[in-house]
Amino acid sequence: MTRVLTVDDSRAIRTMVTKQLTELGFDVDEAEDGEQGLARLAEVTYDLVVLDVTMPVMDGPEMLAQMRGKGNKTPVLMLTSESKTSIIAGCMKLGIEDYILKPFKPEELRAKILKCLRMSPAAQAAPNGGGAGGGTGGGVGVAMAAPVGFAAVEGAGRQFIDVLVVDDMENVHKKLRALLPAHVSMNACVSAQSALAMCRERAYRVLLVDVDIPDVDSASLLGQLRAVQPFAACLGLVLRTSNDPIAMARQLGYDGALVKPFDPDGIQDFLLQYFDKQDVLEIEDNLMKALPYTGREDRKERYYKRLGGLVEQSLESLAAACFDEVILDLRAVPVDPKRLPYLIIGLDEQCKKIGLSLYVVGVPELGRIFAGFSETASVPFFDSLEAARAGA
Template sequence: MPTVLTVDDSRAVRTIVSKQVKDLGFEVVEAEDGVQGLAKLGECQFDLVILDVTMPNMDGPTMLGKMRDAGNLTPVIMLTSESKRSIIAGAMKSGITDYILKPFKPEELRNKILSVLQGGGGVEDVVASDQPGGAPAAGISPSAPAPREGAAKQFCDVMVVDDMENVHKRLRGMLPNHLGMNGFTSAQSALASAREKVYRVVLVDTEIPDVNSAVLAQQIKVLQPHAAFVALALRTNAPEQSKELRDQGFGDVLYKPFTQDHVDDFLVQYFDNQEFLTSEDNLLKVAPFLGKPERLDRYFARLAQLFPGVLNKVASACYEEVVLDLAQVPTQGDRLPKLLVSVAGQAKEVGMTMTVVGPAEIKKVLASFEETSGMKYFASVQEARAAAAA
């Protein structure tokens, strides 16, 4: 019977992971941090390690590096609330088999566990790279060489397949700088890259000369099984346009010509939901604002949309307090106080108190508005934790 090691400092997450592993009929062993995880690996052999990124004493990437340095090639699925390219790319270079972004659905975790344990996934095949099946799209050679065996794949956020280069330039200019994008004007070059890299979102134009875009998308999907697939299409008056594209295998559609609002909505759905507001147990971290000043209202509007769901998640884990890290949040105007008043009210509704953490500017903002002047404030997460433990 396969045995799985779950390494996470959150008891709630370990409980969720252990339940899913046991429901699959496998054995599970728990560890609270990387130090304990390495000790468990020294005691017995495991078939899979499910490893958190952020932990005290020894974090996930450090434990992973020590495993590989010692010659331990046990497959690793990494759990992370950080969807930034640098975090995931670094883990892939160290030889993870797959990763899951928090918060995750139980069925997603089960599917990835089964994929590794039943599919024989190990460090030598970081992401599945089977040749695409079925008939090739027009103009595509199915015999392109696969990457060399044992090569860890590079990570990139977005793949764009469109025969017009101006489409790539236009979209690149609307995406934030921290997101990576590779653009391809031919099906052949897109398939070649899909064999060499790992993408989170793949956008395919629906009108590429001499290419069946739906078939091309299916072929890329075989190489990129974890990516989201979005159609690039001209908006028409046909009421069934969106449904037809979904029937062809696309999960969504981004209409051309692009507008910044439409691209921002795309970012919220596939990226910002995971990066704008991240959670580790009862600690919520708000991402910094990187856009132009005129986009501040939209930044705070996105946060307002995301907070209710994340607060419910924290409350469901039976925490009595939520700690809000605002270290890099803009403080000009009254946007932040209004948001904090709303969040504090939502936290109270689900039975939690709220503590705010941030630099001195945050303290000044809280003191300058009557509605926020009484909120608990600490300069660092460590101080907030110490006060809660006292």
């Protein structure tokens, strides 16, 4: 087990450190000052020392100097209310892994302790616990598997939201909410300060930021948002009157633009680009029901591709669930004499490979089209779900 020594004259701090580290599965010893700390180090080999600076009898820097003087290279984490650069720089020269300023949050302590143990070359070289001073057990493996750094710790508790709208006009939030489908989650705020606070709390997929918020430097705000939301796409909310909204937004550093006032086509493009989430398929048991297409004519190609991809992905799940047959309901799909036969040919091959029988339900016109191709003519086709179920 990983062994940690906490050296602090404050009993409250020692208790808190011990509690936190015991919860991590570590074995913790305590010492009240540097002299006691050195005595402990002479008896036991530790994986980490958590060391205060100001203590009676012998202070932290003196204990650290004596430790290093004796060749003890156990990693040290300073935990102190001392912030004087000269003192901390002196400790750094003697070799400390990291530093925590009191008062501190328990999560900072845990994250930095885990980081110290992971960073320690000795700990990495000896996964069964061989710390720099010798090591004592197998606890390092626990540390290696745990989250490291604040980002991971904070990120673990973050709730994921699809869209954050930052615009000083509340009506913009209302209009956008009304145009977005219900499954796209959305938060909104009117100020840069609120946006940054919200971005620290939650992870977003897309940030929509008004490029003209009064008293806000849009480029600076964008940089700050990107720092805390590195994986989010950032789009500028730009007025329709701009000559080239996308070029303008990109010039400001955004990934693209969404034009105000919003229109359904613009929203549809936005959804397809960033969510690709127009619902196209519903699955219930072995029934795959294609949903109607509601977008623009020139975007239909994307819909068919997505439908084909989703059906193909779902086939393996159905086979894994031990279904023998699969029913594909295409009655709501816009009839396309070229794309749909190709879709069925591909699916039929896939079904045969994984041992599923494919049954298709569609409008009569689609049945006639399928009958015209040798590859699709043999696929069982029905004009109602009941008939398909009876056939299956």
